[in-house]
Amino acid sequence: MRDNRITRRVPRSRALCSLAAVATMCIAAAASAGVVQGRVTPGFEAPASSQLSANTIGLATGGGTVTVTAVPQNILASFGINAKRPAGFVQNGTGTAQGRINYDKHGQVTAGRHVNVPVMFMTVELSGTPSPNGTGGRAQLIGDCTQANVECPSNTPAFQSVLVYVEDNSDTGNNDKFQIQFCTDPASVSINQTTCSLAEGGPIRTGQIQIRPSPSGGSGMAPTHVAAPRLQP
Amino acid sequence: MTQRILSGFFAALIVLALAFALPRHGNQAAAVVGDNIVTGAGAGVFPAGASFNSIELAGGTFGIGAQISSTGSADGTLEVQFTGTSLIGLSQWITINGWITSGTSNPDGSVTLNGTSTLDMGDGTPPTGGLPLVVNAGPSGITLTVGGTTLPTLPKSDGWVINE
Numbered sequence: 142m143r144d145n146r147i148t149r150r151v152p153r154s155r156a157l158c159s160l161a162a163v164a165t166m167c168i169a170a171a172a173s174a175g176v177v178q179g180r181v182t183p184g185f186e187a188p189a190s191s192q193l194s195a196n197t198i199g200l201a202t203g204g205g206t207v208t209v210t211a212v213p214q215n216i217l218a219s220f221g222i223n224a225k226r227p228a229g230f231v232q233n234g235t236g237t238a239q240g241r242i243n244y245d246k247h248g249q250v251t252a253g254r255h256v257n258v259p260v261m262f263m264t265v266e267l268s269g270t271p272s273p274n275g276t277g278g279r280a281q282l283i284g285d286c287t288q289a290n291v292e293c294p295s296n297t298p299a300f301q302s303v304l305v306y307v308e309d310n311s312d313t314g315n316n317d318k319f320q321i322q323f324c325t326d327p328a329s330v331s332i333n334q335t336t337c338s339l340a341e342g343g344p345i346r347t348g349q350i351q352i353r354p355s356p357s358g359g360s361g362m363a364p365t366h367v368a369a370p371r372l373q374p
Numbered sequence: 375m376t377q378r379i380l381s382g383f384f385a386a387l388i389v390l391a392l393a394f395a396l397p398r399h400g401n402q403a404a405a406v407v408g409d410n411i412v413t414g415a416g417a418g419v420f421p422a423g424a425s426f427n428s429i430e431l432a433g434g435t436f437g438i439g440a441q442i443s444s445t446g447s448a449d450g451t452l453e454v455q456f457t458g459t460s461l462i463g464l465s466q467w468i469t470i471n472g473w474i475t476s477g478t479s480n481p482d483g484s485v486t487l488n489g490t491s492t493l494d495m496g497d498g499t500p501p502t503g504g505l506p507l508v509v510n511a512g513p514s515g516i517t518l519t520v521g522g523t524t525l526p527t528l529p530k531s532d533g534w535v536i537n538e
Contacts (some may be wrong), residue, residue: 239411
């Protein structure tokens with residue numbers, strides 16, 4: 142009697158084990174396919190709520206111009222930005238990044254026209270509704286003014302860091318945003334923004350910002366940009 | 375019999391562990407973006423006689439941000455704006471927006487970036503999109519080939535083109 146019960150239980154247990162193994166293999170295969178396709182699962186990378194995160198893996202690139210409000214007349218400035226997570230990046234809240242911030246005011250300004258700093262930290266938010274090219278989101282890049290061979294505007298006390306905020310709202314650059322501030326606080330992922338100057342820039346005039354979760358592998362179709370503004374600086 | 379059941383459980387556990395371990399490893403690999411970062415922002419002045427589409431070119435500005443991977447694929451963008459004078463003496467701004475998809479680093483420190491672009495002649499006509507773009511950018515200046523036409527090199531007199 143007892144033996145019969147055992148023999149009835151054992152096949153049931155074996156069947157359950159087999160089902161569990163098949164299910165987990167299916168899950169593993171699906172997850173691996175995502176890795177092969179370079180897919181970034183929001184659950185792993187992005188916070189549940191929409192916010193800039195020091196742990197989100199992403200990369201930011203951009204180039205273009207912005208109008209800087211000035212007296213007696215506004216100034217045209219060019220920018221070029223790059224930021225990515227370093228190899229072996231650990232999602233521990235430090236937000237380490239590498240890249241560069243270039244910013245060049247073209248007006249008749251005698252001092253503080255140039256910014257050329259390495260990016261040390263970054264926070265990223267990936268768009269929940271990316272463009273067909275897989276881009277969209279916003280990022281904050283923190284550059285270091287204290288390293289060798291860098292350029293930052295002079296100030297007393299000295300600026301120690303550069304804070305750049307960018308938004309990627311479209312593939313055409315329409316409604317994208319670039320803002321730059323200079324801070325007396327040292328570069329860190331949690332920079333004290335009360336130590337920063339007023340933001341320069343805003344909606345970009347020409348060019349575009351691209352924020353994406355991972356390298357696209359060279360894909361993507363360049364959309365036709367809107368006509369550049371006719372305003373002259 | 376118990377051993378068989380236990381071995382089944384252990385096998386399932388191993389597969390489960392792999393399922394969790396592999397995606398994490400993959401995401402870390404995604405953080406390794408590329409071997410080269412090309413950043414630039416600046417301006418330049420054309421030598422006398424430079425022209426494009428009958429526009430006499432005076433100078434220009436540029437902004438670049440591109441990341442090139444070891445496979446040669448790239449992500450990034452480029453914006454160049456040239457100032458010039460039309461045949462009837464009107465000021466004209468020519469704008470080129472590029473979407474970078476591949477690139478290589480050259481032995482002289484410059485980079486060659488490829489992609490597609492939009493050309494806005496700044497004369498009121500709609501911008502033309504989907505034009506093949508080749509960019510050679512280095513410390514001395516920037517040369518663009520848009521839709522098969524090579525524009526005069528913009529010598530860099532201000533700013534940077536940094537390949538690192």
